[in-house]
Amino acid sequence: MDYHGSTVDHVQSQASGVEKVSSGWHKPTHSRSSSTASSRHSRLNIKDWEVMDDFPADLNLTGENMQDANTPGICEEKITDLFFQQFSKGKMHGALDVSLAVMSVNKKARRIDLDAGGILYHMKAKTPDLYHTWVTKLSAHRTYKKNEAAHVHNGFLQALSHGSHLSHKNSPMQDMGTSYVGEPLPCVNPAINGKVSAWLQTQEPDICAQELTRCQMELNELQRLVQKLHSLESGQVVNNGDLQRIISMQNLLLDKPKKKTGKILGHSRTLSRVEALGMLSSSHLNSSSHLGTSVPSIPDYVSTQATPPAPTSSESKKLHQDICSMSLKVHASLCTAHETLAQERQRLLEAWSSRELHQTTSAQINNLCSLAELDVKSRHTKIHKLSVSTDSSEESFRTVLQRKVCHCLPRTYSSSAEYFDACDELMCASSSEMSDESGLSDGSSNSEPDEAYAMASRKYRASLSKAPPKLNTIKNTGRRAILPAVCPDNSHVGLMTILYNNIGKDLSRVSMPAALNEPVCLLQRLCEELEYSDLLDTANHTDDPYQRMVYIAAFAISGYATAQYRNRYKPFNPVLGETFECIREDRGFHYISEQVSHHPPISACHAESDNFNFWQDQRWKNKFWGKSLEIMPTGMVNVTLKKYGEHYEWNKVVTCIHNVLSQQRYLEHYGEVIIRNLKSSVCTCKITFVKSRYWGSDGSKNEVQGQVLDETGNVVHRFGGFWHEGIFCDTLPNPQCIWKPNPQPKNYMLYYGFSRFAIEMNELTPDLKPLLPPTDTRLRPDQRLLEEGKIEETDKKKDEVEENQREWRKIIAKRGEEHIPRFFRKTLDAAGREVWLYNGTYWKIRENPGFVNVKNLELW
Numbered sequence: 097m098d099y100h101g102s103t104v105d106h107v108q109s110q111a112s113g114v115e116k117v118s119s120g121w122h123k124p125t126h127s128r129s130s131s132t133a134s135s136r137h138s139r140l141n142i143k144d145w146e147v148m149d150d151f152p153a154d155l156n157l158t159g160e161n162m163q164d165a166n167t168p169g170i171c172e173e174k175i176t177d178l179f180f181q182q183f184s185k186g187k188m189h190g191a192l193d194v195s196l197a198v199m200s201v202n203k204k205a206r207r208i209d210l211d212a213g214g215i216l217y218h219m220k221a222k223t224p225d226l227y228h229t230w231v232t233k234l235s236a237h238r239t240y241k242k243n244e245a246a247h248v249h250n251g252f253l254q255a256l257s258h259g260s261h262l263s264h265k266n267s268p269m270q271d272m273g274t275s276y277v278g279e280p281l282p283c284v285n286p287a288i289n290g291k292v293s294a295w296l297q298t299q300e301p302d303i304c305a306q307e308l309t310r311c312q313m314e315l316n317e318l319q320r321l322v323q324k325l326h327s328l329e330s331g332q333v334v335n336n337g338d339l340q341r342i343i344s345m346q347n348l349l350l351d352k353p354k355k356k357t358g359k360i361l362g363h364s365r366t367l368s369r370v371e372a373l374g375m376l377s378s379s380h381l382n383s384s385s386h387l388g389t390s391v392p393s394i395p396d397y398v399s400t401q402a403t404p405p406a407p408t409s410s411e412s413k414k415l416h417q418d419i420c421s422m423s424l425k426v427h428a429s430l431c432t433a434h435e436t437l438a439q440e441r442q443r444l445l446e447a448w449s450s451r452e453l454h455q456t457t458s459a460q461i462n463n464l465c466s467l468a469e470l471d472v473k474s475r476h477t478k479i480h481k482l483s484v485s486t487d488s489s490e491e492s493f494r495t496v497l498q499r500k501v502c503h504c505l506p507r508t509y510s511s512s513a514e515y516f517d518a519c520d521e522l523m524c525a526s527s528s529e530m531s532d533e534s535g536l537s538d539g540s541s542n543s544e545p546d547e548a549y550a551m552a553s554r555k556y557r558a559s560l561s562k563a564p565p566k567l568n569t570i571k572n573t574g575r576r577a578i579l580p581a582v583c584p585d586n587s588h589v590g591l592m593t594i595l596y597n598n599i600g601k602d603l604s605r606v607s608m609p610a611a612l613n614e615p616v617c618l619l620q621r622l623c624e625e626l627e628y629s630d631l632l633d634t635a636n637h638t639d640d641p642y643q644r645m646v647y648i649a650a651f652a653i654s655g656y657a658t659a660q661y662r663n664r665y666k667p668f669n670p671v672l673g674e675t676f677e678c679i680r681e682d683r684g685f686h687y688i689s690e691q692v693s694h695h696p697p698i699s700a701c702h703a704e705s706d707n708f709n710f711w712q713d714q715r716w717k718n719k720f721w722g723k724s725l726e727i728m729p730t731g732m733v734n735v736t737l738k739k740y741g742e743h744y745e746w747n748k749v750v751t752c753i754h755n756v757l758s759q760q761r762y763l764e765h766y767g768e769v770i771i772r773n774l775k776s777s778v779c780t781c782k783i784t785f786v787k788s789r790y791w792g793s794d795g796s797k798n799e800v801q802g803q804v805l806d807e808t809g810n811v812v813h814r815f816g817g818f819w820h821e822g823i824f825c826d827t828l829p830n831p832q833c834i835w836k837p838n839p840q841p842k843n844y845m846l847y848y849g850f851s852r853f854a855i856e857m858n859e860l861t862p863d864l865k866p867l868l869p870p871t872d873t874r875l876r877p878d879q880r881l882l883e884e885g886k887i888e889e890t891d892k893k894k895d896e897v898e899e900n901q902r903e904w905r906k907i908i909a910k911r912g913e914e915h916i917p918r919f920f921r922k923t924l925d926a927a928g929r930e931v932w933l934y935n936g937t938y939w940k941i942r943e944n945p946g947f948v949n950v951k952n953l954e955l956w
């Protein structure tokens with residue numbers, strides 16, 4: 097399989113050595129990636145992507161066909177009963193459950209993406225034929241598995257109604273495949289058991305299926321009669337396919353809303369399906385069956401096609417009668433089927449809205465949902481569609497008035513121009529798109545074989561484990577060592593429900609309840625990248641330029657360490673003009689940051705010490721793949737070392753939030769970082785954040801490897817390790833561990849997973865308060881309330897802050913003005929990129945005349 101044509105061809109042949117690349121497909125480059133590489137490829141049109149809500153209308157395969165989906169000439173991948181597997185050199189290297197993955201296809205580009213949460217496959221077919229074959233087979237397999245899942249789901253409910261535990265040996269769940277093996281199935285509360293049981297007993301589970309089968313038989317009979325009549329009277333043979341199409345069109349048209357306006361009303365999904373098929377079929381019918389522009393109803397069709405001017409024979413008279421009576425039967429059966437479906441729907445609705453059942457079973461229902469993933473899939477489809485739009489308009493301001501988590505039916509919010517706390521922009525990207533390529537999926541410029549990486553990785557791990565651990569000695573910094581309140585449990589917050597309730601919105605426009613927030617904002621998250629600023633101090637005292645580079649590299653890696661424990665909550669999104677200062681006498685630096693742009697959101701920061709200057713402006717793009725969200729930062733990080741007058745600059749890698757919508761969320765960083773010394777070409781550094789190898793164990797997670805190269809490209813130093821565990825450099829005169837993350841504070845899981853450094857950031861001491869500008873994050877009331885554990889008040893306050901900001905922005909816009917950041921100015925760097933640089937005023941004003949004596953922004 098191929099990600100990006102020729103690039104990947106090249107990478108493949110290098111990366112996998114003797115890899116047999118099939119005539120049609122290439123192996124996915126899953127394990128190495130380059131965030132920089134992604135920009136090399138032109139972006140394909142988003143509109144060309146379609147999220148498969150299986151099953152393609154024109155395909156008529158059954159899942160059974162998929163048991164043997166080893167399409168010839170399609171490399172070494174195959175679809176087995178449950179999994180998409182990848183083979184290389186005869187070894188199975190990875191597998192994903194195709195039926196549970198979100199599948200998006202791009203026919204034009206012949207691309208297929210499968211997002212299974214933990215694993216993302218991006219594939220490209222070499223020919224349209226192969227593309228078609230794969231889409232067909234994958235879809236057929238998924239449909240088959242879905243039906244199977246629905247069956248199991250049914251079995252599950254029946255088992256519930258009989259009070260049996262599903263993990264019973266012979267439970268249908270056993271057939272579901274390895275993905276469920278070992279997972280404890282929901283334990284059933286007897287009260288619910290009774291309810292479900294009563295409910296199930298009142299319905300005959302197969303009645304609907306029986307009705308439909310009957311309908312189908314009758315329709316077949318009707319079709320036979322019409323055909324016969326037609327050939328008898330006109331001598332023409334009615335095309336079997338035509339009639340079938342008409343009938344299926346009729347079925348679809350039943351869905352169509354009464355009102356036929358140009359605008360799509362009602363249930364968008366049903367409509368789009370109808371419309372899509374309608375477009376397909378009607379154009380097809382127009383050309384193939386002489387039926388004109390409109391699609392007639394069955395009776396119309398029967399009368400136009402089958403009714404002769406006058407009955408010509410007794411045989412045809414008889415046929416007419418038969419057709420009439422059969423039509424009546426079909427009508428009656430359809431009515432019964434419709435009624436049964438309506439009743440079932442009503443029962444489901446009632447069961448769902450019954451508070452008691454709902455509350456007590458929500459966990460179990462969640463489980464069921466994730467098992468069957470049928471409904472979830474359709475939501476994914478919508479969410480996926482939402483996420484493709486870019487977020488650049490003023491209209492993305494959004495306040496969710498009703499923040500309580502609500503499991504009720506989809507609700508729409510009426511507020512049109514709203515401010516939102518972007519994940520409020522988790523999503524807080526400058527743009528969010530469904531992408532054609534990703535850092536992860538990109539062909540990587542990494543040329544070393546996987547084995548070499550794996551070996552080096554084992555070596556680094558062994559060396560790191562021998563290095564003495566960092567002692568958990570809490571140095572007395574005079575700062576707080578604990579947050580005032582523990583974090584709220586947000587496991588009940590159904591993200592899917594929130595997103596479902598916001599259908600039609602870009603992901604980045606969806607506001608979340610405060611229980612999902614952590615009491616730091618993105619300006620503070622940026623500051624956390626300085627937690628290991630001592631590495632820069634060391635670099636500034638290292639005379640050898642190559643060794644110096646090793647420390648700079650370790651610093652660049654260390655900024656990612658905090659992600660290990662920070663995937664349950666999201667930072668506050670700073671409002672425009674918000675600032676955050678951080679003076680760390682103990683570490684010798686002072687830091688200032690400001691939110692300089694709202695659309696796109698940009699946070700600029702600058703820190704200075706005796707040894708270094710550090711600055712960056714943070715902006716990024718989102719790519720949502722259905723289950724995972726990739727964050728692709730676009731700004732550069734800059735460090736100057738005072739002693740050597742050097743300026744280092746590097747890019748950031750992609751951060752992927754896997755399983756973003758579930759509690760199994762985790763963060764991964766991947767891609768390549770290139771560190772350049774802008775003042776001298778004596779050395780450069782390449783760091784690879786290795787994408788977790790899907791065939792590897794947990795041992796290969798969070799791997800990082802790097803090299804310092806001299807001017808001619810020779811490797812001078814090698815280092816490696818894990819961004820959450822430490823970095824070891826074995827080429828130094830004295831091979832050593834150059835960085836290890838600080839041990840986490842006690843009970844850190846109760847405190848948002850914060851490090852000691854993070855705990856200290858938002859502290860507001862009485863001596864500091866009068867010195868801060870009123871725009872400082874520490875003074876932001878909603879964040880303070882959250883820190884104090886007052887969740888409900890936080891929600892209210894957050895609305896107020898956002899409302900305030902919205903009003904202010906409206907006023908500025910009305911005046912035709914633009915907000916000018918106070919402490920940063922926009923300029924172009926040497927490479928012509930737009931950057932935000934510190935304008936030097938903050939610390940001066942703070943010192944004299946002091947922020948209390950100048951005009952400030954009132955943000956809250």
Ligand SMILES: CC(C)CCC[C@@H](C)[C@H]1CC[C@H]2[C@@H]3CC=C4C[C@@H](O)CC[C@]4(C)[C@H]3CC[C@]12C
Binds near residue numbers: 524621662665667
């Ligand atoms: C639904 C919610 C609770 C999910 C949690 C989302 C969290 C994990 C997301 C939201 C915003 C994200 C951050 C956005 C931007 C960056 C800058 C990048 O250079 C490193 C990763 C980092 C710092 C992200 C880490 C993960 C992050 C904090």
